[in-house]
Amino acid sequence: MPPDTVSTPGGALARQFWAENPIFRQVLGICSALAVTNLMFNTLLMCGGLIWATSMSAVTVSLMRRLIPQRVRMITEVLIIAVYVIMVDIAMRVFFPEIHRVIAAYVGLIVTNCIVMGRLEAYASKNTPFNAFCDGLGSGLGYSLILMAVATVREVLGFGTIMGYPLPARELWWHQWTLMVMPPGAFFVLAGGVWIARWFAMRREAAAAQSPPAPQAAPPQQGGAE
Template identity: 45%
Template sequence: MSAQVSETQDIQVAKKPAEELFSKRRRKLISDPLNDDNPITVQVLGICSALAVTSQMYPTTIMAMAVVVVVVMSNLTISAMRNIIPNRIRIIVQLAIVASLVILVDQVLKAYAYDVSRELSVFVGLIITNCIVMGRLEAFAMGNKPYDSILDGLGSGFGYAWIILAVAFFRELFGAGAIYGFEVFNAIGLENFPNNGLMVTPVGAFLILGLIIWVQRSKTGYVEK
């Protein structure tokens, strides 16, 4: 009987760390930025790239991946160093780390996806000044442990990613009649479906983004404070 009790206790002890790793609070670090606290539609951050690099799905996907990598890795690095960074130079340290990561990402793109790197142009470099990245470092990573900071970075990165991918989806579909270069309307027998020239301009991106913000805020009942 005592052996069974001991085995049960061991199982409970083993489950506890796993439950802590995926606690409700930690799950919300990922889920909230996807909807209720989205960095673009609610916090209104990262708007420039959402308007500028979303004319096609492929480069937008690369941009989304780059931002996710930079946010996660910068969050992790700053969180690990938070106790040794002097408060008076914390912004300089944050910028130095983000700049180093962005340069690394930019060099990888130039080495393995040069055409996309040219298409994204200066917007990869501008990740350095992306308010989402710096905002998470200052608001979260400087005061939380590395694991939580990684989750926060993933949440914010994916929250940014799905919005710009949604914008790119509609822009490429209605602007070029394609998705990832695949001719959608031709494939379904609508060869004469007219492309909308407005969708290939930043104005089209602005309109789509505005509609997404309206739908998302209406669904969640968000009210400006």
């Protein structure tokens, strides 16, 4: 990962949302991306939970960054993330009990989601609270953007609905693609998406390299597995 030189809140947000998108560019947080994306509404709740957890724990870690001893910093970060994730879990039990039954395991797993931990370690523990908040928010939104896109494809092809509403006249033309409902469906959609996004990115970088003076193009990221 390039050194964290972004110091404006907007820059931090934009970079995490797109240029360093956690899923397309860094290939982080894949396990939940595979599991919860067959229905858009469930995905939306999961994304809401992740946005809340990344942005709020980033603020908290940033506020406490001068107090947290170096030796126990990671365990403290996990504690802080866990607090915000449990809040999400309780809120879902109260407001969306049926969806909670389906995705509860993944909500709990946000605690160990590499996106959250990675942003706290790399950015929030060294930057001011508002910047850290924007960085976390950008990561969460970047994750959500991709997840919602994957979920849209899977729900349309797998269930023939959008946000639970049936597609117009689907009896006439739509046929269920069962694979899209099952976890492997996410592999295909996600991999196809990453392929397309990187193809665009590489074309842009190649175009940038041809026009001197060449701006420093970041080397392609090596995907780290979850």
